[in-house]
Amino acid sequence: PEAVKTAAPEAAAAPAPVGPDTSMLRKMLAVVTDAAARRAMVAVFLQEQAAQVLRLPTAQVDVQKPLHAYGVDSLMAVDFKSAVDAGLGIDLPLSDVLQGVSLSKLAEVVVTLMSAPPSQQASSAVAASSATGDAPLSGGQQALWFMHQLAPESAAYHVPVAVRVRAGLDANALKGAFEALVARHPALRTTFVMAATGPVQRVHAEPQLDFVVTDAKGWSDAQVAEHLSAEARRPFDLEKGPLLRVRLVSRSAEDHALLIAMHHIVTDFWSLAVMAEELDALYPALKLGKQPTLAQPARTYADYARWQSEMLTGARGQALEKYWREQLSGTLPVLDLPTDHPRPPAQTFNGRVHTTRLDANVASAVKTLAREHGATPNMVLQTAFQVLLHRYTGQQDFTLGVVSAGRGRAELAGITGYFVNPLVVRTRPSPALSFTDYLAQTRQTMLGALEHQDYPFSALVDRLQPVRDLSRSPLFQVMFVYQRASKLDERGLTPFALDIPGAKSTVAGLPIESLLLSHGGAQFDLTLTMGEADGELVASFEYNTDLFEAGTIERMAGHLATLLSGIAAQPGRALAGLPLLTQAEQQQLLETWKGPRVPLTQADMLPALFAAQVARTPDNVAVLFKDAQLTYRELDARAGQLAAWLRGAGVRPGDIVGICLERSVETLVSVLAVMAAGAAYVPIDPAYPSERVAFILGDTQAPVLITQSWLQRTLPSGTSARTLFVDQPLDGTLS
DSSP: OOOSOOSSSSOOOOSOOOOTTHHHHHHHHHHOOOHHHHHHHHHHHHHHHHHHHHTOOGGGOOTTSBGGGGTOOHHHHHHHHHHHHHHHTOOOOHHHHHTOOBHHHHHHHHHHHHHSOGGGSOOOOOOOOOOOSOEEOOHHHHHHHHHHHHOTTOOTTEEEEEEEEOSOOOHHHHHHHHHHHHHHOGGGGEEEEEETTEEEEEEOSSOOOEEEEEEOTTOOHHHHHHHHHHHHHSOOOTTTOOOEEEEEEEEETTEEEEEEEEEGGGOOHHHHHHHHHHHHHHHHHHHTTOOOOOOOOSOOHHHHHHHHHHHHHSHHHHHHHHHHHHHTOSOOOOOOOOOSSOOOSSOOOBEEEEEEEOOHHHHHHHHHHHHHTTOOHHHHHHHHHHHHHHHHHOOSSEEEEEEEOOOOSGGGTTOOSOOOEEEEEEEOOOTTSBHHHHHHHHHHHHHHHHHTTTSOHHHHHHHHOOOOOTTSOSSOSEEEEEEOOHHHHHHTOHHHHTTOTTOEEEETTEEEEEEOOOOOBOSSSEEEEEEEETTEEEEEEEEETTTOOHHHHHHHHHHHHHHHHHHHHOTTSBGGGSOOSOHHHHHHHHTGGGOOOOOOOGGGSHHHHHHHHHHHOTTSEEEEETTEEEEHHHHHHHHHHHHHHHHHTTOOTTOEEEEEOOSSHHHHHHHHHHHHTTOEEEEOOTTSOHHHHHHHHHHHTOSEEEEOGGGGGGSOSSOSSEEEETTSOSTTOBO
16 A cells, blocks of 8 residues: 555646647648658647646747756656647657657657557557446555455544634535535445455445534634544444545634545545545535536546556556566565664554655755756655665665556546555665765666556565565555645645645635644554645655654654755765764764763773783683683783784784684684784674775784684785784794
8 A cells, every 4th residue: 555645746647738729730740741840740749738737938948958957757747748648649658758858859759659550559548437336446445455454443544634714614515515526526435345256346326425513612722633633533434434524623603623534445635636626616606506517527436447457457467567576576675674662563553743844955956956867856855765764774775665646647637536556666775876876776767667657566465475574564664755746736735745734725715724633544664755845845754653753753854854965965975975963963972972081091991901800810710612711810821922922023002903713712812912912903704705804904904914724715815914823823823
């Protein structure tokens, strides 16, 4: 499944901004035979569509530039693709749009596609179906249905939105508007029952609306919030329904709180934007006693579910499966984030959200970086989050869940339902890799993932059959969501999707203000949702409270902000060198925690302290290893003898001596001897490759390497360090 609030993270589509003359354009292209003329006509069309998506005058869009030069993100790219597909009757690959070619070059691709035989023009349109009766579940719905069977009382897969309305409100008209929504959108009157072949979705002919008005005169803000939170958490019955509940809490004639709560199996946040848009027409009309007129959606969610089922059994489904099998081949690594509490034996879904705003300059820097490197802002932010996870875990191979909205077709734009689909992105960062190189790596990975996003996550889990760990979600444990949708932006609803308290907008002529609810759900260990609001970047962390404390997530948010600022300042810097700690943490580590300066004398040093212990208990056993043991007197004598040899070998105070020994009594003897000679030691694991040992000896400029004779064959040759074998008589053992 996917994160709760996923309006249109990586790929959603607004209604295609196709001009009224596209049919005429197609007719003209059909009779024009000159290739150059056809390309020029298509280039002009692409220029017009790009201008509408970018909200720029057509004259300001240069056909010799790629879309990313104008700061296009993945959503805009899909909007553009949707417009081109609908206008020219083709299926333009999304990767071609995002690859960074100019609009003029893209026109050549489009002309080639239009000239291909019909059999080679893969049509991905979702057809309106005349089928009646039960419909199959989509892949996403299957996953949510299964999770509901495991934890039917959990609110992790509820989608609640609560707003405050400080204005006069007609409750009857509002109820009528929601009844009209349920009548218009079959997904809102769907339940899920078990048939002989498995679970199916059943669309009911008669709308069912759970709409309750509560008189809350005298209630405090806390009482209202507690009431709405309880309603948001109250379990849904997928078999009986309804799966939409509306609660209106009225404290006075001009002070109301409105809750819209749905189970995720019938909605996503994009669907809420569709509903908000339709409420603009429905509520004002009903309030005036008029009958609103809205065009009926040409498709239903059941049409989409049937289309997906057929697609998965065909050639396209096989190609998608092959791609994902190759991407996720071998044993998939588990992202092992450090947690505050031991992981429960079975996955839990108790959660909380922490939201923070980032410096406004960071948003501008992210867009600039994306433009300069042919990426999208969400790709830059996703890459930065991957760097944060890499730095926390040290892992150089892990998976991340990235949400695609699944609305890359114009015919799906006005439908409510659960379209979002998590993509499993495998990433391989390394400490020495520069951020810009890592961004290029992520860009290519995401282009491929978006091109193959139609394969549902549930089918992927079923086909890959990963080794299941009941304490973790399969395939990935942490998710990234980029929250941006044109409908949300136009209506000012993006802040609502980012859990920003006090966000304001207007829906159906009513002024609304966001109310934060304590619905207490987390679908994964950690989900980071990012987006832009009021020119600033906002990061919303949804985390499992059985794993993380609130303070840990707050520090993580600070680390992300520091990391993004460092990336903006030095994008070419290696991942290991990018800053992570906040100024307060640096001050704490370097100043607050360093404690007072304590002057030390030779008597306070370890050799002197050891000598004092030898004087006190010379005959006590000092060290034991297997069958060997040494008293303090014997240990002191052997360490002193070795120290004398080290001085004779040229070791001076301040030098560094390499110690490459298997565990033995000689290990302790060697450490004490090096210190007695006034030098420092660097431990070298005998299991290190010889190249690693050579690097350490060269980097430290060690004059002597203390080791054992049987390790000689694994040690490097040609180093300047002299070798001392402590398991042989000291006479003549220097080489």
